[in-house]
Amino acid sequence: MxxxxxxxxxxxxxxxxxxxxxxxxxxxxxxxxxxxxxxxxxxxxxxxxxxxxxxxxxxxxxxxxxxxxxxxxxxxxxxxxxxxxxxxxxxxxxxxxxxxxxxxxxxxxxxxxxxxxxxxxxxxxxxxxxxxxxxxxxxxxxxxxxxxxxxxxxxxxxxxxxxxxxxxxxxxxxxxxxxxxxxxxxxxxxxxxxxxxxxxxxxxxxxxxxxxxxSTKDFTQTTTTLAVEVTDSDTHPDGTAALRAALVAAGLQVHERTEDGLPGAGHILLLEATGEETYDVVRDAVADLGIGLVRMEQRRHHIAEVFRPEAVQAMEVQAR
Amino acid sequence: MSTHTHGGRTPEATRIHNIGYRHYDGPRLGRAYARRSLYSQSLRGAFGLGRSAKSKVLPMILLGVMCLVAAIIVAVAVATPNMTDLPLEYTRYAIVMQALITLFLAAQAPQSVSRDLRFKSVPLYFSRPIERVDYVLAKFAAMASAVFLLTATPLVILYLGALLAKFDFADQTKGFAQGMVSVALLSVLFGGIGLVLAAFTPRRGFGVAAVIATMTITYGAVSTVQAIAWETGSSGAIQWLGLFSPVTVIDGVQTAFLGATSAFPGGEGPGTGAGVVYLLVVLALVAGSYGVLMRRYRKVGL
Structure with a gap:
């Protein structure tokens, strides 16, 4: 064309x-x-x-x-x-x-x-x-x-x-x-x-x-970002930090950066989703910690995010 | 749309057929056809045809008044015994009616070009086979044709009336032909000036004001200075002063070449020598308008 x-x-x-x-x-x-x-x-x-x-x-x-x-x-x-x-x-x-x-x-x-x-x-x-x-x-x-x-x-x-x-x-x-x-x-x-x-x-x-x-398929595999927001509980006063530790332990790539969640709730964790199984890992991790899952959503990427050094690197790794 | 596809068991009477997308395999008439279409659409638009009822009011009233005055002149000529000529020369008609022509131009030139600029429709034209030169030519020709229709129709009425009154045929035909050439020049000149002013004032109201101001202020200024020159006895300056307003330029050209009686103070119109300068000025203004429009549209491509 x-x-x-x-x-x-x-x-x-x-x-x-x-x-x-x-x-x-x-x-x-x-x-x-x-x-x-x-x-x-x-x-x-x-x-x-x-x-x-x-x-x-x-x-x-x-x-x-x-x-x-x-x-x-x-x-x-x-x-x-x-x-x-x-x-x-x-x-x-x-x-x-x-x-x-x-x-x-x-x-x-x-x-x-x-x-x-x-x-x-x-x-x-x-x-x-x-x-x-x-x-x-x-x-x-x-x-x-x-x-x-x-x-x-x-x-x-x-x-x-x-x-x-x-x-x-x-x-x-x-x-x-x-x-x-x-x-x-x-x-x-x-x-x-x-x-x-x-x-x-x-x-x-x-x-x-x-x-x-x-093709779009290759692209989204490396670029889907999940946003996860959780509540705190008595056993885990900082639910976000606890979840981060659990997810890193499970081998997921969690961004250093967090976002502010709803007032009264904690921060939002951003992590790279590599496939369907990522969702399961997050779900299980939240359930094991016994904290509440406020939301888990796919982030629409702004193009600038794709160009962040780590994202570009991830793309290159994927391409090889 | 999916709502249009009903299941196979829907009763025949209530089924809405989704005929799906149909490809077009008919003729594509290309650039020249698009240019002609734009010309006719713009020309019709100048008289409000193909637009809302409201937009027909002003151009139609102006055209009506232009024709009505001609009809009255004819009626007077036919009814008055012993008349051998029309009370008004063919070449003089447009000069006398210049206020109406200016009004028409002021209303229609912005309508023709300001809308496309203001609402940024121009890129839609240039993403099609049509090119910048086609757009400018079509708009220019349409505006000139519209002014020509407005100014030539009353001349036709005068001519038919003169024949009806059995005035000298050869005389009348010559005068009519001279009048037609004069309004043709006027139409192209006015059309060009109107479009240039409108193309630089995307807001329609300003465009209207700009055209009226340019036409009336230049004419007013030239007439005043000419009158002063006449009063102070420097009548030699009068013929050159006429170069500075569109109406008087046309008046000068037709005085020099088209047998018109000058409307300048004391009838001090230009002779043949100065007339050539007048003609050159008209041609330069027309060419200049075209050039300026071409430049204007280079900037507003996509």
Whole structure:
């Protein structure tokens, strides 16, 4: 779907991409990077809107330097920021965008009706966009990227600004774009945890270079962090410390750092989960100590955590 | 959506079919078609077509008034015995009605470009086959066409009225043709200036104010200084002062080349020599507007 070969983009003062070589196949691919990691620059180059300083890139087998127009005809793009005028209805807006993609008037209307239905907008599609919730607006943005039935869509931070429920719905929708519609997806995010559940493949870039590219399964194995909060008891006045000792003894990797828990409770322990059995170990350890388990949850990783030295080391160890 | 897929045993009458995702394998008409679509959408939008009922009010009233005044002139010409010509020259009509044209431009230029900028829809265009030059050309052509429709329609009414009143055919046709060329120039010039001002004021209200201010202040200033020049006897300066406002530039061009009677004080319009300068200024302003718009949109890509 997307192939880049030592792609570089240098601005007078910044190097946005530094000899980036990628090979992204069909499916849902997550592109993770902190702000300024080069995600947007990469998307611009892939759409043929900004020339690379050096190196080459091809989308759907078309060279971005010479076939930009053809690429943009077959690719959809959903920007990160708001891009919808409030005074028109979703239908009118998406029909217009379909025509801008080259669809004849009748096809534009039919495809708009279909696409809006697929992203979950029904009667409200005739009302002005100004009155929509953030979740509905995100759906319209997704619809305009899909209306011309592209082979690939580039989604820039599609879950930005959504509440947890909206986030899950959007992620489910993105998954369906591939499974039900057969359209490949490149989705950017700075939240790794979010992409774990949606993507087949995750690419991490930082400072314009490729940090890691692997299937989601490999990735999450090394990066799932468990947060555990326990109560204190008479026998264990500091439940957290007792649990830490027990878990370390059981061979788990427990972070030095703790977080503050709920008022009145202790601290939260953070530990690396290497698989299903980790949960059992924690459960048994808590039960043996006779303390109360307040919570045990998977932490959504912020990308910065992945880059903490020990995490990177853990990844490398795993890779060998 | 999963709620649409009902089990196989659901009664036929209540089943909602999920027809699933259908791929599009029809034609993709590409860049030129997208440019034409943007042009027609923008042109229609300038008259409120394809927009809310509210947005049709102002442009339609302005168009109506432009035509109504022409119709009244025609009525007067037809009803008054012994008239041999229209009471108002074709070339003069737009100059007399300039306030309405300015109002139209002030309302519609921001509508055309400020919305896309303010609500950041521009990247959605440029992520499609359409390119910057297509966007700018389509918007420019649409705005110029809209002003042309507004200014040329009353001329057509005047012309038909003049033929109805059996005024000299050759005379009227020549005057009409000159008038059409003049409003065509005016439309492109005004369209360009309006779009440039609107493109730099993403907030629509400021765009409206900027266009009205630019048009009326320059015209007011030029007219005042020209009047002073006339009063103080320096009539040679009058023809050069006209270069500094869009309306008077058009007036100068049509005085020099299109047989118009100058609206400058004392009818001191430019002769052919100075007229060339006027024409060059018009062309430079149009080219400049285009260049500025192209630059403006380079910054707002993705």
């Amino acid at each position: 997307i192939a880049t070969e030592s792609l570089s983009k240098r601005f007078p003062r910044v190097t946005a991409l530094d000899r980036l070589s990628l090979d992204i196949g069909p499916g849902v691919t997550g592109l993770v990077g902190a702000n300024g990691a080069g995600k947007s620059t990469l998307i611009k180059i892939l759409l043929g809107l900004s020339p690379a300083t050096e190196g080459r890139a091809a989308v759907l087998g078309l060279d971005v330097a010479t076939k930009g127009g053809e690429i943009r005809e077959r690719v959809g793009y959903m920007p990160e920021h708001d891009c919808l005028p409030p005074d028109v209805s979703a239908t009118e807006f998406v029909v217009h965008m379909a025509r801008m993609s080259g669809l004849p008037p009748t096809a534009a209307r039919e495809r708009t009706a279909d696409t809006l239905r697929h992203v979950g907008l029904y009667e409200e599609r005739y009302r002005p966009i100004g009155g929509y919730s953030t979740g509905m607006k995100q759906r319209v943005k997704l619809a305009q990227a899909l209306v011309h039935d592209p082979q690939l869509v580039l989604l820039d931070e599609p879950t930005n600004g959504l509440d947890p429920v909206g986030r899950d719905e959007m992620l489910g929708l993105i998954r369906r774009v591939h499974t039900d519609f057969g359209i490949s997806v490149l989705v950017t995010s700075h939240l790794l945890g979010e992409l774990e559940r949606t993507c087949d493949h995750v690419v991490v870039i930082d400072g314009g270079t490729l940090l890691r590219s692997s």
